[in-house]
Amino acid sequence: MPERALPTLYPNRCTACGLCLTACPEGVLALRQGRPVLAKPSACTYCGICEAVCPAEAVELYYEIVRAPGRAL
Amino acid sequence: MRGLAPFAALEPAALEALGQISALRRYDDGEIILLEGDAEAPAFFVIEGAVRVYRSNLEGREQTLIILRPGEGMNLPAAFADTSLAPCSAAAVGPTQALVIGLRDLREAARLWPSIALALLRHLANRLQHLTALTYDLSLLSVRARLARFLLAQSRETSTPPIRWTHAQIAARIGTVRVVVSRTLSALAEEGVLRLDRQRIEIVDPDALEQIAEV
Numbered sequence: 137m138p139e140r141a142l143p144t145l146y147p148n149r150c151t152a153c154g155l156c157l158t159a160c161p162e163g164v165l166a167l168r169q170g171r172p173v174l175a176k177p178s179a180c181t182y183c184g185i186c187e188a189v190c191p192a193e194a195v196e197l198y199y200e201i202v203r204a205p206g207r208a209l
Numbered sequence: 210m211r212g213l214a215p216f217a218a219l220e221p222a223a224l225e226a227l228g229q230i231s232a233l234r235r236y237d238d239g240e241i242i243l244l245e246g247d248a249e250a251p252a253f254f255v256i257e258g259a260v261r262v263y264r265s266n267l268e269g270r271e272q273t274l275i276i277l278r279p280g281e282g283m284n285l286p287a288a289f290a291d292t293s294l295a296p297c298s299a300a301a302v303g304p305t306q307a308l309v310i311g312l313r314d315l316r317e318a319a320r321l322w323p324s325i326a327l328a329l330l331r332h333l334a335n336r337l338q339h340l341t342a343l344t345y346d347l348s349l350l351s352v353r354a355r356l357a358r359f360l361l362a363q364s365r366e367t368s369t370p371p372i373r374w375t376h377a378q379i380a381a382r383i384g385t386v387r388v389v390v391s392r393t394l395s396a397l398a399e400e401g402v403l404r405l406d407r408q409r410i411e412i413v414d415p416d417a418l419e420q421i422a423e424v
Contacts, residue, residue, distance in 0.1 A: 140407070184391065187376070187377075188388070188391070198374065198375055199373060199374055199408055199409060199410045200372075200408060200409050200410070201366075203412045204411050204412060
């Protein structure tokens with residue numbers, strides 16, 4: 137897991153509809169030659185709105201499931 | 210072959226017999242290995258990587274039935290049931306290798322070698338227990354309880370590298386839709402049971418989560 141996670145883009149699934157571009161409150165995403173890119177990755181807050189609006193599952197946010205340190209299960 | 214959990218205790222001759230009827234196949238991440246309804250698709254045993262076994266409806270909504278790890282098999286019912294149609298679909302999770310055995314060959318091996326038949330019976334019995342538990346979870350537990358059970362189980366996983374999940378994948382696993390998973394996670398975070406980090410779902414109150422999970 138990288139230090140700072142970013143949305144995973146699947147260009148092959150993307151239909152270039154542009155919904156994620158307009159939905160992202162930070163303007164992180166852009167389309168270049170019909171392909172989605174993270175144009176401003178440092179601004180991404182990992183809020184998940186891009187994933188929620190994408191009808192083609194071309195954006196996905198991944199999470200690890202962990203216990204808090206010191207909390208035995 | 211001996212590295213496969215179901216066959217670890219087989220005598221050398223039975224292992225050799227299985228080795229002669231099996232072939233190695235490699236799959237890329239996300240590659241479809243098996244499609245529900247496939248006629249005469251072979252049986253598979255995962256060697257490396259992982260395999261998601263699922264059913265889907267006409268709208269494309271999926272229910273994940275199980276994530277198979279190395280040593281676990283799939284499409285075994287097709288070898289012994291009255292119909293040889295594959296009962297579910299399966300896709301590779303990460304680069305995956307599997308041993309493939311034709312259904313007829315597997316049936317014949319089970320007929321000739323009681324130790325193989327018993328190993329397969331044990332494997333199928335374990336799977337039946339898993340599916341019985343899944344049926345209970347899906348039909349008698351709330352989404353909130355199913356999510357809590359899933360989170361507790363995943364937090365005990367020791368895979369390296371750790372498995373990462375999208376909300377959509379969690380939804381397919383616990384029999385709901387992505388938006389319900391997102392909403393329920395947020396509610397559990399507001400209650401102080403979870404902490405939702407940028408890339409982590411952290412369990413901060415396992416006792417409360419166990420109560421929600423009804424365990």
